[in-house]
Amino acid sequence: MNFFERQRRVRRVSARLVVLFALAVAGTVAVVDLAVWLVIGVGSPADTVVAALGAASVLTIALIGLSSLFKSISLRRGGGARVAESLGGTPVPADTRDPELRRLRNVVEEIAIASGTPVPALYVLERERGINAFAAGWSPADAAVAVTRGSLDRLNRDELQGVIAHEFSHVVNGDMRLNIKLMGLLFGLLVLFVVGRVLTLVRGGNRNPTPLIGLALIIAGAIGMGVGRLIQAAVSRQREYLADATAVQYTRQTAGLAGALKKIAGLRESSSIRNPRADEVGHMLFGSAKGLRGQLLATHPPLIDRIRALEPDTRPEDLEQLRRQWAGRPPSGAAEDRAMGLAGAAAGAQPVGEGHGRGGQRGGPDVSPVATDPAAVVAAVGSLAPDALERAGGLLERIPEHLRTAAREPEDSVALVIALVLSAHPDVRTAQLASVERHFGAPAADEVRLAAQRVAGLPPELRLPLAELTFPAVRRRTPEQQDAIMATLHDVIAADGRLDVGEYCLSRLLHEQLHEARHHHPSWAGRRYSTAAAQEATTTLLAVLADAGTDDPETAAAAFDAGLRLLYGEAREGRPGRGAGAVGHAAPAAGVAALESGWGALDGMSAQAKQQLVEAVVTVVGHDGRLTVEELELLRTICLLIHCPLPPLAPGR
Known part of the structure; x- marks a missing residue:
């Protein structure tokens, strides 16, 4: 089952969830109506009973609906950070010297790059000694990953990597929105339950029915919550198995994830979360918030079943032996890392080659050979090839440590982003720095100038990954600061009167991540589009792609035709009703900026249509058997903007 099929399943589960919740509400309303009838129905006129039941039904539905809407909106506005902070999470400092926190950041960044998703905000639940974690947010752009202090203390690097990979599965598969x-x-x-408790405390004489109505609301609320927990458990359990399987695919080994689950089973603290709000987020946690207690209506499969899915030979007696072994001397993740030779496993810096700036030859240096088989790339979307995590770690290692550190700092990250689009031409650069000074002052311009010197030798293929490392830090700035940053970036890019592919990709991705993190929806309308309705957007996209990789019009036209045929079959040969008509290749006059008007249509296509679109895109960029840096950046940008995360492409023939 590939990413696109999983997306279709998530939509079906979401629709089923609405139906089940409607049934739960209907049952709750029926209980309330029954209580109202028992209180006032005996001997009352029929019209009075009908009016009372109607009022009770409307008030109950309004109370449940408005409360749910209020909670959903508040969670959506706060993003994953609000959920993490509600459980006592504290942000991981960018300049932390805590080796466990540095290890956590390195693991998260590796998996984010390897899975093709934005780097999430990081939180630690410092007061929680159990082993647990969760990913929360409305979209990958506003996601937060939180882990307990117990996870950092007890898990070695492989086990922590397995847990984080499990959580990234929820990010990639769209589970976070369902959890919210x-x-x-x-x-x-x-x-409803709380209101009922309040009404039971009302006093007003023997004939006052309010306490009885309150008791009815308590009963109805308890029944509704019980049904809700059943729905929660039913939705959550299968997704946990899928996330475990995906984590193994990400990390290429079962020992890490299985080891984390065994430590949950063998340690006294287990996966317990003591925060009183833990029940609210129980369905999104890595392990049960109640640890080994309370398996009734459990949101997670039994631990032994999850472990056996990874290591079939595991017996309950094995877990009991671990409990006895760790009762007096709990394991230390740091000590296990040292024993495996992984102590201080922060990604080290390697010398950076000479590279080329943005002002080099059009199209940039080749990154060939790269696998550009459309079916293989489609299979890679939303998943990881066996060596994707290793390649992501290699990308991070090639970025010098001082640049990775600067990318995580709110102040340094802004200077770094702007420095990545500075021109190599002295006159243009002078105008660009003057623009920075107008917006932020002379000290900021000096910081950008210094950052430009630091990135001068960075190979072109590392520029976009470095920029993506800065995005979480920029997201932490205030909305006013973010607007000023984007205005400055646009002015700097426009200083030379042209927009190249690298500049467009960097600025577009940053703008979209900031917008989705603040508003929790894309910067375009979220309507659905058929393939036919999105025809103009798709043909423009393929034309821009065909033109980006070559200066030869005939080569570009052949690549464009190949992609268009894949999308629309034989429509170009005389069947205009299929959508493509007699469209011929013509490079858009606006260049890469022509893509701006089409993102809403492209993102609004169905999962199946997106799958075909990705195949067509890869067909175009790989038509000449080589990939340039510009083509790779465009490919990654396209997939991120249409919410189809693409890992770094695998080397191959």
Whole structure:
């Protein structure tokens, strides 16, 4: 099952969730109506009973619906950070010297690059000694990953990597949005229970029915919450198995994830979360918030079943032996790392080659040979090839340590982003730095000038990965600061009167991540588009791609035709009703900027249509058997903007 099929399944589960919740609400309303009828129905006129039941139904539905809506909106606005902070999470400092926190950051960055997703915000639940973690957010752009202090203390690097890979599976597969919806729906039923408790405390004489109505609301709320927990458990359990399997695919080994699950089973703290709000997020945690207690309505499969799915020979007696072994001397993740020779496993810096700046030969140096088989790339979307994590680690190692450190700092990251688009031409660079000074002052311009010197020798293929490392730090700036940063970046890019592919990709990705993190939806309308309705956008996209990789019009036209045929079959040979008509290749006059008007249509296509689109895109860029830096940057940008995360492409013939 590939990424696109998983997306279709997530949509079906979301639709099923709405139906199940509607049934739960209907059952809750029925209980409330029954209580109202028992209180006032005996001997009352029929019209009075009908009016009372109607009012009770409307008020109950309104209370549940508005409460759920309020909770969903508040969670959506706060993104993953709000969920993490509600459980006592503290952000991981960019300049931390804590080796465990540095190890966590390195693992998260590796998996983010390897999976083709934005680097999430990082949080630690310092007061929680159990082994647990979660990913939360409305979209990958506003995601946050939180781990407990117990995870950092008890897990070695391989085990931590397995846990983080599990959480990234939820990010990639769209589970986070479903989790937020579940939290909102369950909150509505909880409010009904709370209101009922308040009404039971009302006093006003023997004939006052309010306490009885409150008791009915408590019963109805309890029933509704029970049904809600059943729905939560049913939705969550299968997704946990899928996330475990995906984590193994990410890390290429089962020992890490299985080891983490064994430590949960063998340690006294297990996966317990003591925060009173843990039940709200129970379905999104790596392990049960109640640890080994309370398996009734459990949101997670039994630990032994999860472990056996990874290591079939595991027996319950093996876990009991681990409990006895660790009862007096719990394991230390750091000590295990040292024993495996992984102590201080922060990604080290390697010398950077000479490279070329943005002002080099059009198209940039080749990155060939690279696998450009459309079917293979489609299979890689939303998943990881066996060596993708290793390649991601290699990319990070090639970026010098001082640049990685600067990318994580809110102040240094801005200077770094702007420095990556500075021109090599002295006059243009002078104008660009003057623009920075107008927006932020002379000290900021000096910082950009210094950052430009630091990135001068960075190979072109590392510029976009470095820029993506800066995005989380830029997201931490205030909205006003973010707007000023984007305005400055646009002015700097426009200083030479041209927009090249690298500049467009960097600025477009940053703009979209900032927008989605703040508004929790893309910068375009979220409507659905058929393949036919998106025809203009797709043909423009393929034309830009065909033109980006070559200066030869005939080569570009052949690549464009190949991609168009894959999308629209034989429509170009006389069947215009299929959508392509007699479209011929013509490089858009606006260049790469022509893509701006089409992102909404491209992202609004169905999962199946997106799968065909990715195949067509790869067909175009790989038509001449070589890939340039510009083509690789465009390919990654396209996939991120249409929410189809693409790992770094695998070397191959």
